[in-house]
Amino acid sequence: MIGRMEKAARLIWPVLSLALVLVVLAALLSLGPMPLQRTATEAFIRLIVVIGIYIFIGNSGILSFGHVSFMAIGAYGSALLTIPPTMKKIVLDLPPFMTALQLPTIPAAVIAATLSSIFAFLIGVPLMRLSGISAAMGTFASLAIVYVVISNWKEVTGGASALIGLPVYADIWVTLIYALLALGLAYAYQESRYGRRLRASRENEVAALATGINVRRERLIAFVFSAFIVGFGGVLHAHFIGVLSSSSFYLDVTFITLAMLVIGGMNSLAGAVTGTIVVSVLGELLRLIEAGFDIGTVHLAAPRGLREVGLSFLMLMILLFRPQGLTSGREFAWPIAPRAG
Amino acid sequence: MTFVLQNIVDAISLGALYALTALGIGLIFGIMRLINFAHGELIMLGAYALFFTFGMHEAIMGLVAMALVIATAIVMERVAFRPLRRANPATLLIASFALAYFLQHLVLLIFGARPKSVTFLHELSGFFVVEGLRIPKLQVVTIAITIVLLVGLVVFFRRSSIGTQMRAAAEDFGMARLVGVRANSVIAIAFLLSGVLAGIISLLYVVQTGTLTPRMGVSLVLVAFVATVIGGMGSLVGAAVGGLVVGVLTVALQAVLTVELRPYRDAFVFAVLIGFLLVRPQGLLRGRSARERI
Numbered sequence: 160m161i162g163r164m165e166k167a168a169r170l171i172w173p174v175l176s177l178a179l180v181l182v183v184l185a186a187l188l189s190l191g192p193m194p195l196q197r198t199a200t201e202a203f204i205r206l207i208v209v210i211g212i213y214i215f216i217g218n219s220g221i222l223s224f225g226h227v228s229f230m231a232i233g234a235y236g237s238a239l240l241t242i243p244p245t246m247k248k249i250v251l252d253l254p255p256f257m258t259a260l261q262l263p264t265i266p267a268a269v270i271a272a273t274l275s276s277i278f279a280f281l282i283g284v285p286l287m288r289l290s291g292i293s294a295a296m297g298t299f300a301s302l303a304i305v306y307v308v309i310s311n312w313k314e315v316t317g318g319a320s321a322l323i324g325l326p327v328y329a330d331i332w333v334t335l336i337y338a339l340l341a342l343g344l345a346y347a348y349q350e351s352r353y354g355r356r357l358r359a360s361r362e363n364e365v366a367a368l369a370t371g372i373n374v375r376r377e378r379l380i381a382f383v384f385s386a387f388i389v390g391f392g393g394v395l396h397a398h399f400i401g402v403l404s405s406s407s408f409y410l411d412v413t414f415i416t417l418a419m420l421v422i423g424g425m426n427s428l429a430g431a432v433t434g435t436i437v438v439s440v441l442g443e444l445l446r447l448i449e450a451g452f453d454i455g456t457v458h459l460a461a462p463r464g465l466r467e468v469g470l471s472f473l474m475l476m477i478l479l480f481r482p483q484g485l486t487s488g489r490e491f492a493w494p495i496a497p498r499a500g
Numbered sequence: 501m502t503f504v505l506q507n508i509v510d511a512i513s514l515g516a517l518y519a520l521t522a523l524g525i526g527l528i529f530g531i532m533r534l535i536n537f538a539h540g541e542l543i544m545l546g547a548y549a550l551f552f553t554f555g556m557h558e559a560i561m562g563l564v565a566m567a568l569v570i571a572t573a574i575v576m577e578r579v580a581f582r583p584l585r586r587a588n589p590a591t592l593l594i595a596s597f598a599l600a601y602f603l604q605h606l607v608l609l610i611f612g613a614r615p616k617s618v619t620f621l622h623e624l625s626g627f628f629v630v631e632g633l634r635i636p637k638l639q640v641v642t643i644a645i646t647i648v649l650l651v652g653l654v655v656f657f658r659r660s661s662i663g664t665q666m667r668a669a670a671e672d673f674g675m676a677r678l679v680g681v682r683a684n685s686v687i688a689i690a691f692l693l694s695g696v697l698a699g700i701i702s703l704l705y706v707v708q709t710g711t712l713t714p715r716m717g718v719s720l721v722l723v724a725f726v727a728t729v730i731g732g733m734g735s736l737v738g739a740a741v742g743g744l745v746v747g748v749l750t751v752a753l754q755a756v757l758t759v760e761l762r763p764y765r766d767a768f769v770f771a772v773l774i775g776f777l778l779v780r781p782q783g784l785l786r787g788r789s790a791r792e793r794i
């Protein structure tokens with residue numbers, strides 16, 4: 160009996176510990192002033208995106224520069240489904256049934272994230288044939304294509320001007336709940352047979368193929384599933400900011416989310432969470448320095464760009480001195496050592 | 501007729517610029533499997549060096565810019581890439597991405613995000629008029645420089661000892677080291693050469709546009725990625741050919757696409773990249789080192 164409970168604790172602990180950290184953080188930060196709560200909300204949204212990216216990169220070992228395009232599709236998809244028709248008539252030029260359509264936020268979010276998955280499936284079928292550098296380039300090209308399209312498709316996305324009028328519902332508690340869900344799903348996937356097969360192919364592709372694993376299919380499953388989570392992150396981003404512009408779905412977000420994953424350690428879920436927390440805290444500190452502070456009557460402020468310089472420097476240092484990331488690619492293990500025998 | 505000829509001239513000179521950028525990236529890739537994102541930032545640094553030294557004699561401006569770019573390229577290799585040489589290509593790629601981001605924002609920190617303008621070699625902004633065809637002097641210069649550099653590189657790789665060593669390293673790095681090729685010097689010289697190429701592009705680019713922003717290198721380097729893939733990763737001639745092809749493709753799309761579709765031009769270029777990755781991953785010219793090593 161005790162043995163079975165201990166086994167269960169061992170299995171559940173890696174994800175439970177992370178969830179506890181998130182809940183405690185949310186509870187503490189929700190007591191803080193509004194700007195701090197907004198920072199926390201943004202960090203939870205980033206976390207969902209990073210967990211989504213981790214599901215693919217972490218388990219498959221294949222680099223993707225294209226996941227932010229799923230975020231964009233989720234965000235714009237949900238925007239089109241939730242902006243009031245009167246508003247849509249003014250700013251966009253949609254077919255009548257799309258203009259008239261307005262869904263409650265949760266179905267809209269699920270549909271939008273599913274759209275991301277469908278898109279991931281369509282580009283994944285050809286792209287999952289690639290590996291190594293070719294895969295990185297291919298996913299990058301898909302990001303560039305999505306970016307060019309949403310920046311110019313005036314009728315549907317508003318083009319270069321920002322898309323406004325989205326209902327704002329993502330606060331710290333809503334994003335916490337979705338972040339916990341994403342965490343649970345990611346862990347369930349990675350411990351499932353699909354996740355294990357894919358991780359086997361990450362360690363040794365030839366050996367995985369030899370044991371009968373259909374590596375391309377496993378990669379495609381992870382790609383589509385991770386697109387759903389990242390798409391959901393995009394949805395929450397949209398309903399947190401309330402305004403969408405295409406430039407917020409390109410290289411900057413790609414860099415920051417990859418930085419979070421690399422700094423934490425891209426081979427474990429604990430790494431995704433740790434990286435997001437460390438980078439968010441550090442980014443916020445650097446941003447405070449950028450904004451400046453007063454000493455007596457003197458106002459000191461660092462020039463813009465300090466945050467990015469600091470983060471990219473940290474990322475380089477981690478790559479040079481701790482290439483497996485802060486967590487070394489391990490999960491948080493059950494703290495009590497197994498008894499002998 | 502004039503329209504067609506004009507477009508051909510445009511395509512060749514744009515292609516020449518892309519070819520030079522792609523060569524700088526292809527050179528490094530061939531030897532150490534690194535796609536150097538930060539190559540675009542080398543170009544950007546050169547342009548800012550011109551801005552910083554503006555007002556001095558133009559020869560000094562050019563020399564300072566070249567020196568800075570070459571020095572940065574060498575330091576980059578020594579500090580960031582040498583310790584990672586045994587890491588896998590994905591780690592190298594992320595490192596170069598971080599480095600690019602670092603340099604970009606360092607310049608932003610110092611000079612601000614607003615575009616700067618600088619005039620350099622103003623004499624080159626005129627036109628030659630031939631039979632009703634207006635050929636910008638700069639395009640002629642760009643094409644001439646590209647040809648000279650290409651011939652120079654070919655001679656260097658074929659005739660000089662270090663050039664031969666570099667070709668050997670590009671073919672099989674481990675084997676080359678076993679027969680006595682010095683890894684450090686070969687890679688350092690590859691970065692030096694890519695710095696020279698980047699510096700020259702900075703000069704040409706500033707003459708052409710006159711404006712600079714911290715992000716100016718990004719779009720150039722993205723195009724160069726497309727060029728190296730199309731040309732064949734790991735093949736130098738392929739990189740040059742790929743650059744030319746992308747230049748021609750861009751100008752052709754600009755001329756052929758309808759007004760509504762023209763903003764999507766770059767999406768078509770990237771779609772061609774994906775097509776190549778899927779259908780002909782070895783590119784137009786197969787580099788002998790193109791296969792992934794186990």
